[in-house]
Amino acid sequence: MTPATASQSQDATPAAQSQGALVRVRDVHKVYTRGSERIDVLQGVNLEVPRGDFLALMGPSGSGKTTLLNLLAGLDRPSGGQVEIGGDRIDSMSEGQLARWRSQHVGFVFQLYNLLPTLTAERNVELPLLLTPLSGSDRKRHVAAALAVVGLADRGKHYPRQLSGGQEQRVAIARAIVADPTLLLCDEPTGDLDRKSEEEILDLLQALNRDHGKTIVMVTHNAHAAACARRTVYLNKGQLQPEAIQ
Amino acid sequence: MRFLPLIWSNLRRKRVRTIFTLLSILVAFLLFGYLGAVSNAFDLGVKIAGVDRLVMTHKVSIILPLPLSYQDRIEQVPGVTDVANATWFGGVYQDPKNFFAQMAVDPERYLRLYPEFLLPEAQKKAWLADRTGAICGRYLADRFHWKIGDRIPLTAPWQKKDGSNSWEFTLDGIYDGATPSTDVTQFLFHWKYLDEARTRRNGMVGWYIIRIGHPDQAPQIAARLDDLFANSDSETKTSTEKAFMQGFAKQVGNIGAIITAILTVVFFIILLVAGNTMMQSVRERVTELAVLKTVGFPNGLILTLVLCESVVLAVVGGALGLGLAWLLISRGDPTGGALPIFYLPGESAVLGVVFIFLLGAATGSLPAIQAMRLRVVESLRRG
Numbered sequence: 001m002t003p004a005t006a007s008q009s010q011d012a013t014p015a016a017q018s019q020g021a022l023v024r025v026r027d028v029h030k031v032y033t034r035g036s037e038r039i040d041v042l043q044g045v046n047l048e049v050p051r052g053d054f055l056a057l058m059g060p061s062g063s064g065k066t067t068l069l070n071l072l073a074g075l076d077r078p079s080g081g082q083v084e085i086g087g088d089r090i091d092s093m094s095e096g097q098l099a100r101w102r103s104q105h106v107g108f109v110f111q112l113y114n115l116l117p118t119l120t121a122e123r124n125v126e127l128p129l130l131l132t133p134l135s136g137s138d139r140k141r142h143v144a145a146a147l148a149v150v151g152l153a154d155r156g157k158h159y160p161r162q163l164s165g166g167q168e169q170r171v172a173i174a175r176a177i178v179a180d181p182t183l184l185l186c187d188e189p190t191g192d193l194d195r196k197s198e199e200e201i202l203d204l205l206q207a208l209n210r211d212h213g214k215t216i217v218m219v220t221h222n223a224h225a226a227a228c229a230r231r232t233v234y235l236n237k238g239q240l241q242p243e244a245i246q
Numbered sequence: 247m248r249f250l251p252l253i254w255s256n257l258r259r260k261r262v263r264t265i266f267t268l269l270s271i272l273v274a275f276l277l278f279g280y281l282g283a284v285s286n287a288f289d290l291g292v293k294i295a296g297v298d299r300l301v302m303t304h305k306v307s308i309i310l311p312l313p314l315s316y317q318d319r320i321e322q323v324p325g326v327t328d329v330a331n332a333t334w335f336g337g338v339y340q341d342p343k344n345f346f347a348q349m350a351v352d353p354e355r356y357l358r359l360y361p362e363f364l365l366p367e368a369q370k371k372a373w374l375a376d377r378t379g380a381i382c383g384r385y386l387a388d389r390f391h392w393k394i395g396d397r398i399p400l401t402a403p404w405q406k407k408d409g410s411n412s413w414e415f416t417l418d419g420i421y422d423g424a425t426p427s428t429d430v431t432q433f434l435f436h437w438k439y440l441d442e443a444r445t446r447r448n449g450m451v452g453w454y455i456i457r458i459g460h461p462d463q464a465p466q467i468a469a470r471l472d473d474l475f476a477n478s479d480s481e482t483k484t485s486t487e488k489a490f491m492q493g494f495a496k497q498v499g500n501i502g503a504i505i506t507a508i509l510t511v512v513f514f515i516i517l518l519v520a521g522n523t524m525m526q527s528v529r530e531r532v533t534e535l536a537v538l539k540t541v542g543f544p545n546g547l548i549l550t551l552v553l554c555e556s557v558v559l560a561v562v563g564g565a566l567g568l569g570l571a572w573l574l575i576s577r578g579d580p581t582g583g584a585l586p587i588f589y590l591p592g593e594s595a596v597l598g599v600v601f602i603f604l605l606g607a608a609t610g611s612l613p614a615i616q617a618m619r620l621r622v623v624e625s626l627r628r629g
Contacts, residue, residue, distance in 0.1 A: 075540060075622045096544055103542020110626070114537045118255035128541045130248050175541070 022183060022215050023049035023072060028081035030067050030238075041067045043238040044081070051182075054209040054216045056229035064238045065219040066187055072217060073106050073185050074098040086182055103131045107176030111188040113168040115160040121147065121171045122156035128179040146174040149212075150204060166197025173204060177214065184208065186218040190225050202228040249547075253554050256527065264559070267523045271563025271605070272570065274516040275598060279571025281505045282594035286427075287579075287587055288501040297461045299359065300468055301490040302454040305481035309334075311450035312480050319474060320456060325467040327459045330355035333437055333452035337400030337413060339390070346386055348400065348433040349452075350440040359455050362424040369394065369419030377439050381419035383430030385587070392417055398433075404444045413443075426589055455487070513605070520609040524556045528613040535617050536625035549618040556610025557603065564602030568595065 030042040041064045049055050059065050070076040071083050074090045083091045086105060093101060102108075107128075115124045122143050129139045147153050150170040160168055169189060176184055186205065190198040206228055208214040218229060226232045234241040257264050302320070304310035311333070320329045335348035353374055357363060365373075365381060373379045382392065392398065396417045405411055415435050423430045441448055458467050468484035475482045485493075528535070535548060543551075572590055574580075579588045 070623050073540065075626075096546075099539065099542050099544040101542075102540065106542075108540050110537075114533060114626075116255070116534050116537070118259050119252070123251060123255070127252075127538065130252070131542050131547075136248070 020051060021048040022051040022053075022086055023047065023217070024082070024084040025068075025072070026082040026084070028068075028071060028078045028083060030064070030071065030076070031079040041238050042071075042078070045235075045238070045240055047233065047240065049215060049217060051215050052209070052213050054206070054228075054230040055218070056226035056232040057217060057219045057235060058221070058223075058226050058232055059235035061221075063235045065235050068235065069185050069187055069217065069219050072183070073108055074102050075108075103128060103179065105182050107173075107179070107181040107184045109169070109172050109176050109184065109186040109189045111191040113160070113165070113172040113192075115168055115171055115175075117160050119159075120156065121152065121158050121160070121163065121174075124160070124171055125156075125174045125178050127175060132179065142178055143174075146178040147171075149177065149208075150174045164197065165193050166200050169193060169197070169201050170204065173201070173208075177208065177212075182215060184214045184216045186216065188219055188221065190220070190222060198222075198225065249551060249554070253551060253558060256531070256555055257559060259527070259530075263523060263526075267520055267559060268563040268566070270516055270519050271560055272567040274512050275564045275567025275602070276571045276574075277512055277567075278509055278598055278601065279568045279590055279594065280574060281509060282598070283571070283575045283588055283590050285502050285505045286589070286591045286594065297486070297488070298458055299487040300456040300458060300464060300471070300484050301487050302456060302471060302482050302484040303452075303490075305472075305483045308453060310480070311447050311452060312454065312482065314449050314451050316454065316475065316480075316482075317451075320454060320471060323467065323470055323474065325458050325460065325463055325470070326456055328355070328358055328457040330359040330455045331437065331451035331453065332356065332455065333440065333450075335400070335402055335404070335433075335435075335440070337402035339398065339400055344390070346389075346431055346433055348435070350437040351434050352437055353434070356434065356455075359457055362428045363421045364424055365419050365421040373418040376416060376418050377436055378415055379418035380415035380433060380435035381421055382417065382433045384420055384422050385430040386433060387417075387420045392420075394418065394420065404440065405446075406443045407445055427587065427591070429587060431587065456484070513601070517605065517608055520556065520559065520605065521612065523559075524552070524609050524613040525616075527555070528552060528617050532620060532625045535620050536622045539620065539622045540626075545618045548620075549614045552614035552617045553607065553610040556613070557606030560602050560606030560609065564598065564605065568598045568602075 025045055025047040028042055028045045029040070032039045032041055045064075045068060047068075057065050057068065067076065071078055071091075072085065074083075074085075074093065078091050081091070082089060088101060088105075090098060090101060115121075116127070119127075122140075125143045125146050126139055129142055132139075134142065143156070144153065147156055150173050152167060152170050152174065155163060155167060155171070160171070163171065169192075173189075184205075189205070190201050193201060202225055205216055205218065209216050209230070216229070218225070220226050302312070302316075304312055312331075314331065317329050317331060320326060330352055333350040335350055337348050338344070339346070353370075357365065357370065363383075369381065373381050380398065386392070394417055398415045398417055400413045400415070401411050402413050403411070404413070406413070421430065422428075437451065456467075456471070458464060464486050468486070471484045472482050538548060539545075572595075575588060575590050
């Protein structure tokens with residue numbers, strides 16, 4: 001049993017455990033080469049995340065947190081090992097299959113929000129729905145619902161430059177959940193926010209996990225943010241550490 | 247359609263840059279349309295030349311006349327189905343600047359040879375019955391505000407038997423063209439009126455227009471005709487009407503080649519300008535494209551979206567340019583008479599539309615491929 005699964009069996013809720021693991025990472029390696037230099041970013045990582053879990057992934061800079069998150073999102077491919085999400089082996093999917101899979105199963109929240117500055121909040125949130133067969137009115141309905149969930153129902157017509165950092169991140173979260181993905185991946189979602197906004201975002205993520213059953217994996221440097229998760233795993237030098245923070 | 251707001255929002259990202267790029271495309275297509283009309287106006291004679299018509303002139307020069315007696319002999323040559331003659335008049339209407347072609351013709355024969363001149367039957371009858379009558383093309387009538395029944399005085403180099411150089415005609419008809427390219431700038435009157443009133447070159451005509459039954463036999467018939475009058479006082483030179491018109495056009499210079507050269511340079515520059523704009527546009531939003539890919543936009547869709555942007559840019563700029571060219575062209579001959587048939591030919595408009603899409607595709611393809619190949623992780627890191 002890996003440190004992570006050990007930690008999971010200690011901390012995951014019984015309800016989550018009963019639904020089985022949504023994420024299964026088995027002996028994953030990721031190697032980068034920079035010139036003649038070989039960098040082992042991930043070295044045999046094993047991790048299981050049950051459905052409905054809220055996992056914080058901590059570790060120092062360069063420990064491989066974001067790399068692991070990118071592998072879970074299907075944005076990058078492992079050099080070795082297997083990544084299975086909801087029963088799908090995403091490490092063996094083609095580019096096209098991965099794109100389709102991402103649009104259906106994953107919502108991604110970035111540290112710097114990464115909203116498209118030329119689109120209104122509504123249009124930003126609508127982006128994942130453009131890939132679905134939904135009609136324009138159905139898309140509008142879904143967008144309104146997602147913005148309502150993040151508390152920005154009245155900001156749909158605003159452009160990102162007209163929103164505060166916390167509001168931008170909430171729009172980004174609305175974009176991540178609008179297509180109702182099974183897995184929400186957050187890369188330091190509070191890293192660029194003040195304390196008040198950070199609290200708002202963390203409350204929101206907790207509500208999404210608690211009330212909407214979203215499975216969340218969140219990379220963070222911030223112990224306070226990690227404390228909001230159901231459990232935390234620690235990554236150092238490309239390996240998951242045995243001790244759980246929480 | 248659902249992606250249109252996304253495409254449109256990207257074009258509005260740097261409005262000033264987009265407007266300047268649009269303007270440069272607009273100017274290119276304005277030039278394309280306008281110069282196309284100029285080139286067409288110069289080529290018109292060649293284009294409207296009938297494939298079944300030959301032109302016979304004096305072997306030495308077109309300004310030397312041919313005897314009218316040739317007409318019967320031409321008609322008897324196998325392969326010839328009809329003959330008409332025409333004589334250049336060269337008169338001046340009010341001011342030497344008011345140049346237009348005036349020709350003395352045998353009305354019935356001439357109209358038979360040029361069925362593309364559409365003259366109402368009543369006007370035709372009136373003209374045939376009126377020895378000093380004349381007809382003119384619609385363009386000419388509009389240009390000088392002539393109406394049927396008007397007396398039109400021309401001062402010509404032909405001296406009349408009464409010693410004057412003043413010739414007066416009654417406008418009996420106004421003809422229209424069967425197609426937009428039909429020459430509606432001619433002024434035609436009875437050759438008999440000219441021949442009876444003038445003091446010299448009586449019994450002579452300027453040139454013959456000869457219809458043949460089989461255009462593919464044109465070289466043989468032309469040779470046969472010239473042989474017929476070889477070693478006479480007035481030897482002839484017969485060629486197809488197209489070759490005859492080309493000879494005229496070449497005297498001005500190869501306008502078509504000059505215009506093609508100008509447009510090639512213009513389009514090459516626009517290709518670089520618009521291409522550079524698109525490249526810059528993609529470079530500036532590497533992170534955004536990576537976000538779209540993260541959301542699930544497949545590579546093919548990213549390629550299509552960037553291509554669509556450049557095509558939209560080209561379509562808007564090109565359509566405005568061609569539209570503006572059409573507006574300017576529809577105001578008519580910019581030279582006040584040197585290019586009487588001045589219009590944007592249908593084939594030029596179609597070619598313009600094809601060029602618009604080619605420009606859009608050419609300027610967008612490289613940045614679109616770059617965008618498609620973006621690696622999400624690296625792009626997000628760079629952003």
